[in-house]
Amino acid sequence: AHRFLIILGDQLDVNSAIFSQYCPETDILWMAETPEEVEQIWCHRLRITFFFSAMRHFRDELRAKKFRVHYREMNQDPAKDEGQTFTDLLLRDAHEVGIRELVVVEPGDWRVKQRLEAAAQKLGVPLTYLDDTHFFATHMDFQKFASGKKKLILEYFYREMRKKHQILVDEAGQPEGGQWNFDHENRESFGSSGPGKLPAPLKFSADTITQEVTDLVRARFPSNPGEVFDETLAVTRVDALKLLKHFVRHHLPRFGRYEDAMWTGEATLHHSRLSVYLNVKLLNPRECVQVAVEAYQAGHVDLASTEGFVRQILGWREFIRGIYWSHMPRYAELNFFEHQQPLPSFFWDGQTEMVCVRESMSHVLKHGYAHHIHRLMVLGNLSQTFGAHPYQFHQWHMAMYLDAIDWVSLPNTLGMSQFGDGGIVGTKPYCATGAYISRMSNFCQSCQFDPKKSTGKDACPITTFYWDFLSRHREQLRGNQRMAMQLKNVDRKTELELQEIAQRAKELREQWTSLEPS
Ligand code: FAD
Numbered sequence: 436a437h438r439f440l441i442i443l444g445d446q447l448d449v450n451s452a453i454f455s456q457y458c459p460e461t462d463i464l465w466m467a468e469t470p471e472e473v474e475q476i477w478c479h480r481l482r483i484t485f486f487f488s489a490m491r492h493f494r495d496e497l498r499a500k501k502f503r504v505h506y507r508e509m510n511q512d513p514a515k516d517e518g519q520t521f522t523d524l525l526l527r528d529a530h531e532v533g534i535r536e537l538v539v540v541e542p543g544d545w546r547v548k549q550r551l552e553a554a555a556q557k558l559g560v561p562l563t564y565l566d567d568t569h570f571f572a573t574h575m576d577f578q579k580f581a582s583g584k585k586k587l588i589l590e591y592f593y594r595e596m597r598k599k600h601q602i603l604v605d606e607a608g609q610p611e612g613g614q615w616n617f618d619h620e621n622r623e624s625f626g627s628s629g630p631g632k633l634p635a636p637l638k639f640s641a642d643t644i645t646q647e648v649t650d651l652v653r654a655r656f657p658s659n660p661g662e663v664f665d666e667t668l669a670v671t672r673v674d675a676l677k678l679l680k681h682f683v684r685h686h687l688p689r690f691g692r693y694e695d696a697m698w699t700g701e702a703t704l705h706h707s708r709l710s711v712y713l714n715v716k717l718l719n720p721r722e723c724v725q726v727a728v729e730a731y732q733a734g735h736v737d738l739a740s741t742e743g744f745v746r747q748i749l750g751w752r753e754f755i756r757g758i759y760w761s762h763m764p765r766y767a768e769l770n771f772f773e774h775q776q777p778l779p780s781f782f783w784d785g786q787t788e789m790v791c792v793r794e795s796m797s798h799v800l801k802h803g804y805a806h807h808i809h810r811l812m813v814l815g816n817l818s819q820t821f822g823a824h825p826y827q828f829h830q831w832h833m834a835m836y837l838d839a840i841d842w843v844s845l846p847n848t849l850g851m852s853q854f855g856d857g858g859i860v861g862t863k864p865y866c867a868t869g870a871y872i873s874r875m876s877n878f879c880q881s882c883q884f885d886p887k888k889s890t891g892k893d894a895c896p897i898t899t900f901y902w903d904f905l906s907r908h909r910e911q912l913r914g915n916q917r918m919a920m921q922l923k924n925v926d927r928k929t930e931l932e933l934q935e936i937a938q939r940a941k942e943l944r945e946q947w948t949s950l951e952p953s
Contacts, residue, residue, distance in 0.1 A: 436535035439465040439505075441525070443547065444472070444486050445840050446540055447493040448716035449672060452565040453540055457502065465528065466494060467507035471520040476834040477783070479661035480652050481668070481803040485837050488648045488670040489715060495644070496671075505532075511654045521547070522554045529558050538563045543714075544841035545763040569716050570756060571600055571749060577757030587758070587859070590616070593750030602724060602745060603731075603738075616746075617739035621691040624875045630698050630705075634685040638666045639674050660783050660835065661800045668711075668802070668837075675712040679723060682707045683730050691740035695808050697791075697876035702798035706806040707744070710838035713752070720748050752843070758850065758860055759842040767826060767845060771857035772908055774822040778831050779947035782814070789896060790882035791872045792817060803837035811865050813872060815852030817897055820866050820904035821944070825855030863917040866904060869895035890935045896943050903940035906933045 440453050440462050457464070468490065473483050487509065494506045507524055510516060518524040529537075537555050541564045542548050555562035566573070576599075580592055594615055597604050603611040641649065641664060649663050669675045686705040693705050712718040724745050731741035759766065781787035785796030795809040805814070818828050829848040833839045850860035869886025873879040879886050879895075888894040889902050905912070905925045912918045925933075 436461070436533050438462045438536045438538055439525070439529060439532075439534050441537060441539040441551070442466045442493075443539070443542055444468075444490050445543055445715045447489055447672075448540075448569055448719075449496075450568065450719065451540055451716070452568055453538065454502075456538055456565065459501075459503070462503070463532065464497060464502050464504045465506075465525070466490060466504065467521060467524045468509040469507075469519075469521045469524060470509065470513065470516055473509075473656070474519075476830055478656070478659055479799075479803050479835045479837075480656055480659045480663045481661050481665055482834070482837050483652050483656060483659075484645070484648050484663055485668060485670065485711070485803065486715070487651070488645045489717065491644045491648065492671045509651060509655070511651050513655065520550070522550050522557075525554050526557060529554075529560075534558065534560060536561050536563060538565065540565045541567050543567075543843075545759075545767075546841070569719060570753060571596060571720060572753045572757060574757075574760055577753075577761065581757065581761060586862075587754075588862075589750055589754050592754050592757070593746055596749050596753060597745075600749065602749060603728060603742060612738045612742075615742075617691065617742050620739040621694050621743050623692050624696045625693065625698055625877075627877070629877065630693070630696070630701060633701065633704070634681075636667045636703070637674075637677055637681050639669055640666065645670060661803060665802055667708075669717070672717045675709075675717040678712070679707075679709060679718060679726060682709065683726050683736070687727060687730060687736050687740055687744060689740070691737075691743035694743060695812075695875055697794070697806075697808055697813075697872075697878065699794060699877055699881075702802055702804060702806070704806065708802075708804060708806075710843075711804070713748070714838050714840050714843060720752065724748055755846045755860070756842050758846045762846075762856075762859065766856065766859075767829075767849070769849065769856045769859075770825055771855050772819075772822070772911070774819075774853070774855075775824055776822045776944070777948065778818060778823050778827060779821070781947075782818075782831055782835075788883055791869075791876065791878040791897070794876075794878055799835050803835065805836075808875065810847075811852055812867060812875070813897075815848070816866055817900065819853045819864060820897070820900035821947075822904070823853070825849040825853035828853055858915070863915055864912070866901055866921075868898040868901045870898070872897060890932075890939045894939060899936060899939045899943065902928070902933070902936045906936065 438461055440457060442453060442464055468487050494504050497504050505528060518527055537560060539551060551562055580595060581587055598608045652663050669678055689705040698704060709718060709723060713720060727741050727744050730736045731738060781792060785793055785800055787793050791813045795805050795813045798805040798809060826849060829845050832844050832848045846860050849855040852865060854864040869879060873886045884895040885893050886895040886898055889898045905921060909922050909925055912922060
């Protein structure tokens with residue numbers, strides 16, 4: 436009997452532990468494009484294109500290396516589907532071939548794990564998990580860090596990781612440049628002059644595989660949100676490596692300084708846009724960190740930018756994963772503020788008068804991407820202060836961003852951005868008025884709303900909802916020292932002011948919930 440060695444869509448890792456298990460006589464690598472994955476939520480079309488095209492390229496590379504791969508392509512015609520879910524298809528193929536074992540690298544989604552276990556049980560065969568060697572930290576590393584601590588702080592985890600992996604530290608374990616953190620150097624805006632001429636992005640034309648996939652997506656998902664194809668997107672490791680080099684050479688030198696800045700028409704600015712390749716494992720975090728550190732050592736990049744970038748990958752990315760696995764499945768149900776609102780329709784189509792939101796959404800619809808500040812301080816900020824359900828915000832994020840995989844999206848959306856976890860990932864809610872957006876971008880200059888105003892028809896909705904949110908939750912946030920300043924400002928407002936803000940927030944809420952996505 437055979438074994439199925441399962442490769443999931445986010446496991447396109449040439450160094451995966453699965454290949455060391457492979458025995459040509461008995462083993463079949465099993466991959467599938469499943470309807471459920473892309474149909475259970477109203478998925479961005481580029482997300483479907485990216486995943487299927489990257490998976491098909493990976494399949495062909497494996498076949499060229501003489502691996503035996505059983506791959507299920509999605510049909511253009513749904514009537515031809517032989518199963519809806521991943522498990523339906525797996526069970527069907529397993530019965531047909533006759534298998535004695537399922538082997539898989541541990542998945543990045545708690546529910547997928549449950550399903551694999553259920554499938555193995557139905558088949559009456561053992562399921563073997565292999566360690567995911569893609570990450571710097573093992574589950575054990577994180578448990579050791581977390582053990583005995585009441586509150587987990589990224590900074591301490593990150594320092595441990597720097598020391599353990601000998602990244603930007605000397606022999607005595609001291610940080611390069613004498614400090615661990617250069618955040619105070621990294622918070623600039625572009626002022627009024629803008630980002631200047633940005634380096635031209637690399638472009639990749641659609642090959643036959645990608646064209647077949649885009650035909651499929653156009654035919655089967657005609658009315659899903661978002662573009663179908665993006666020429667700045669890679670679908671193979673070779674091209675992802677080109678993007679990594681391009682980023683380090685052209686953008687890393689200004690990465691740190693402008694990490695929080697935004698500008699009209701510029702989705703990426705000096706961000707790397709590498710998360711999607713990291714998360715499907717076409718790129719390895721070690722090589723990303725290594726090339727950045729080498730560029731610093733060669734004198735091409737300053738320490739503040741290098742450290743800022745390393746912190747994101749070695750620190751945040753690994754920390755987030757640790758939080759996910761140590762808190763699931765309970766984590767998904769947390770809703771600290773008990774927010775229940777559905778997301779306004781402009782989260783799907785970008786149709787709104789608010790320039791900042793329209794801008795962020797245009798990046799999402801075009802690229803399945805927006806950089807961190809668009810996610811956190813525009814879309815996330817508004818969703819939280821508006822009162823959207825945190826898990827729904829996560830589901831929306833999973834549908835609309837190419838880099839969203841459950842382990843990384845959930846703690847970032849429900850936790851960091853919506854504070855649904857009450858402060859497990861972060862220490863306070865990320866919320867701000869339109870004045871923050873005005874400072875960090877040029878969006879407010881062409882917007883009909885005034886970021887300083889919270890009431891009246893020309894008030895900035897971001898500002899209205901900010902005050903309304905703090906006013907609604909001030910007692911709940913009282914104990915949080917880091918919120919003291921913000922709460923003091925709410926306390927300064929008169930009852931009448933707060934009532935007017937609440938009234939304006941109510942009007943907007945009614946207006947927004949009656950809209951249908953176009
Ligand atoms: P850069 O700014 O160039 O950063 C470099 C790399 O650091 C990223 O590619 C990413 O791998 C890593 N990184 C930075 N911050 C984080 C973080 N908080 N968590 C994990 N990795 C991080 N990131 C995802 O990879 N997938 C998600 O589904 C996701 N959802 C998010 C949702 C919200 C509401 C917020 C506020 C953040 C989310 N992030 C997510 C984190 C971060 O915004 C993205 O990793 C980043 O914007 C990706 O763009 P980039 O590659 O240009 O990042």
